Amino acid sequence: MSNRARGRAPRDPARSTPRRVIAVTACAVFVVGGSAGCFAEPSALPAMRDFLIAWQVGNYKAAARKTTGTDQSAVAAALGQVRGQLDAASLKMALGVPVQPGTDRSHGQAITKTGDAADAKFSVKVDLGENGQPWTYTGSMKLKRIDGKWKVQWDPSIIHPSLKPGQRLAVVTEVPARAPIQDSAAHPLLRKVNAAIVGVYPGQLRDPKKTVEQLANATKTAGGQKLDSERLLGRVRSAPPHAFLPLLTLQKPANNALILRLQQMGGFQVQNVQAPIAAQLAPELVGTLGPATADRLQQVGAPYQPGDTIGASGLQLLQQRRLAGIPTVRVVAQDPDGKVRQELRSWPGLEPQPVRTTIDRKLQPRAELALSGLKVPASMVVVRPSTGEVMAVANHLTQGRNLAMEGRYSPGYTFGIISAQALLNGGMSQNTPTECPATTTVGGQTFTNPGQARGKSTLQMSFAYSCATTLANLSSRLDAGALVAEADRLGLGKNWGLSVPAFSGSVPRPANEAQKAATMIGQGGIQVSPLAMAMVAGAVETGTWRPPYLLNDPRDPQQGVAAQPLNPVPTSDMKKLMRRSVFQGTAREANVRTGANVSGVVAVADQGGKPVSWFVGSRGDLAFAIAVEGRANTAKLAAGFITGTPAVPAVASG
Template sequence: MRKGSLLVLVLSLVAGVAGLAGGVWWFGVRPGQLLEQAADRIVAGLASGELADTDVTDPAAVDLEQVFTGMGALRPTVARATELVPREPGVVTTTLDWSWTIHEGKAAWEYSTPLELMRDGEDWRARLTPATIAPDLGEGESLRATRLAPTRGSILGQGGEPLATNTPAWRLGIDKTLTDVDTAADSAGKLATELGLDAEAFADRVRRSGPRAFVEARILRQHVPEDQELVARTERWIGVRAVPTTFPLGRTSSFARPLLGVVGDATAEQVEKSGGTIRPGDLVGRGGLQEARNHVLAGTTGFVVSIVDADGRAREAFRVEALDGAHVLTTIDVGLQVEAERILAEVGPASALVAIRPSDGAVLAAASGPGSDGLSTATLGQYAPGSTFKTVSALALLRAGEGADAPVECSDGVVVDGYRFDNWEGYPSSALGTVPLHTALAHSCNSAFINERDRLTHADVADAAGALGLTAEPNLVVGGFLGAVPEGDTEVEHAASLIGQGKVLASPLGMATVMASVVAGHAVSPVLVDEPGAAAEPASPLTEAEASALRSLLANNPVEGGYGALTGLDGVLAKTGTATYAPGQYHAWLMAARGDLAVAAFVADGSSGGRDAAPLAAALLRAA
């Protein structure tokens, strides 16, 4: 045989074998691949809710979009649980595992259904029935997920008395189903004016809302006579409606509001930051304890999945019960808080009253006046404490070896590096010169403390402040500030710090803590919510001997210093403070204690501590 013929023969054999292999692949392997691809495509379409008509034998048999409509944006995960099994020529079956995660962290709705695939030429199509989508689903029926809202927990005070709790209320607003758009907008303007809202903005909001919308203006308390009268007065306007509801509310609209916060619909930002734990429509805390302990108070939502027929009748398919929120117990004494707010009601500037129980650090009241414009001056204010801080400087002097009777030089002013410090206007000449420390403190002689600046380093003063709890990190659960004693950059700033000026800052809570620490004999850590966590030990802890000496000094102040507002209150420890914050402008302070109660009073813009703050503190001590 010629070589050329042999080559032709070999090539022919190779081509034949290749052709045979291709035929085996085309007729044996490829159909299996097409079946797998079709199955995967159909499963993905079921999971997304978007199944192509070309993937089903009868597109009209199941309207997947209609079945899923009551599930909102929720979609299942779907996976094949078994291999594709031939049942008869041109028909294979498999089992699908379905899982619906309705709420992150909750049990998923899981079940299995059969899927039948039928061959159509080279491709495969699903023969869908309602039972393919969910067990017990019938023709024309759909799925619906409904959230089950938990009952929000209450914020409680001493003795379990409610500070904020679920309260019978009205949602007062405009119901656009009751009238036409123009009348609704007109009534909205009247309602907004009555409530002190922006009438034009609220009316515009009503105009832009849907034709069947209810546009809420305010939540009102059903048990408050003024709110009852407001509802009766405003419902006379066409379109105004008060819808009865139950809502988490404080005792009044202003009661301890900076501490408690409020509850409202979740904002988009809160939803985004929650990692799935908060969803649109949830009621969540905004500010204060309502926000800080929302995870405790809110509970967790449940849900029910129902099968709904064409007439709207529903039967339950799956349920996860809601878990109600827990209560948060605080140290607030309702009576004392109410009284503190009443005392501050007529004070124009930002103001505060704080009461602490020295024996355990419980914050019994932390009230901020109307001039604080909703801010918690009581717990977050940062102001020069003025002469109340001389209590800290007095402790530093005691530690330097001075006693209550030790002589100090109370000169008529003192110049430090070219800057003149004066005593307060009207300082008694009888208390000038060389006087005992107790006299300098009682009459609040600035120069006596500044003249000791070379004996006291910044570290001495800062350690004394720490020993009295002023510079610790507050453990309130909500935001708080006690005080700061930063080192001055100049000799003048160091001198100023000895009389509570310069860079020294304190809050009313901080100065109440100082007084509580004097009474308790150790650094008190103020507590609003009793939760685990120990306060850090001061670098130089207060000794009982030091505390006893301070108590004697502070008990002498009202007597020798003539604190008229405290007249008739036996056994009172006190120290006034007047801090200059601008030429001719002063912060007014008083801190005081009587028995197991320490208080601090503050007025941001006053004439003196004795004149403006002392009467406030005295009124609270008498009420207690």
């Protein structure tokens, strides 16, 4: 563990309780104390009360003038440093000691007078920020009447009863090592990389404010987000002066220029380490770590502070609290040499816990390898349809975006799986006679077949050769409601309940015959993700639709949700249609002869004037979908995934 000071959100002094109200409240507490009420001892009370009020509102010179301190500047400085040493969001005092129900009221008395001397008690409430209950304790002071006027006898113990001369308060945070993100077998999905921990020794900084502002500006230039310099300054000031305070963890060599620039600024110290902070597999899913900028802190909230290294994307961000745990916070009294003399209060934290995913250690590298030869963005999802487990999430050249789960693409002819399933549910069979003309007109709109016309055939053969005109013509056999309902049965547009962002698809209801024909072939504004289409293929393979899940621990809530069986006879026919497409149709280059047969559909969809190439299919208890932002032989990509060899098909961007 490393000791780190904990920053807090600054509070507007104008929001503090008004002086007049404080005085009334203090008097009320004092009255409750019993015989030593406001009017019983009016002489000592005002001096004590005015001292506490001045301290609370930050008028430290006025507070010092109420004391016997020979060096009032030193007294004012000591009182003024308390907020900074604690990085307190607020500091409030009240006369006396709060009386618990059933307790002798005399225990709550504020002042006990003996001649020209008095002992006084007061309560202190320190808001340390965003980490639970405030720190409350009972303070005490002595007062003395000098020339008829009461004065507070200055002593550092007024700040806290345990504080000795020369000592200061400090807040120390013990940050545990971050827990790993794991695959389905509990092996880490992270790898150790060279990194630099950038920090400071607070007591060595000539100008802490300038140093903090330099750090905030440097990180903004590097990453586009900025550290909260005001909160970070509070953290530096409250840290033990002689202990190294980590402020930033930067991965090498990507951040070498920033590390060098910070070293050249002066004031910053760099410790080189090896840390498990980089994703070994599925980087877009696993995510990254980064500095706790203001924007990120709004997402993860307490108890993390500027200067912490927290999740910046992916599971690292979504599971930040579980992976990082909660630090242990201690308020301590510290000697001038930096030695912690005494712990005054502590708040125990929570130990980090790993996050175990459903990612398969063998399938994930194969999915990444299958896409590795492409020169355009591509993504792939592999699921186990018998359970709903997401076994591989591969993204290639997607600039950190998890398009395998969150992408929004036009499905093109792969939506024909839903359309054909609806037709089969409506009474057609795989052997129903069909035609595959070069063009057809439905509702005044002309549709063109992407391949050559094939004349008369069966539904199975027309589907195998991706006859878009066939499905467009057959739209007359379905009403719009039946088509949309089939998409819903196969999971499109549903709330899957995943604990990570995912797009389940969107299928607008066709308003007329032309739109219905367009919907049949995956046009008409339909959008899907690779994950959504992999689940469709998996439902056909197993005859049952199940929601996907990605986390085993903590357990995704949709595990164990009742499966939704499909109509067995039409689904059996649908499997044959998809198998025929691979066996001799447009997806035949995926027909590898190893183990179970491959079934699937290929398509090139139009995405705003740009092509998206698809493969959607299955093999045994694996279902998968590939989307490539360009023209690609996705059947070869599927074969490469199955055999574990990379395929390098020709790809054009337009």
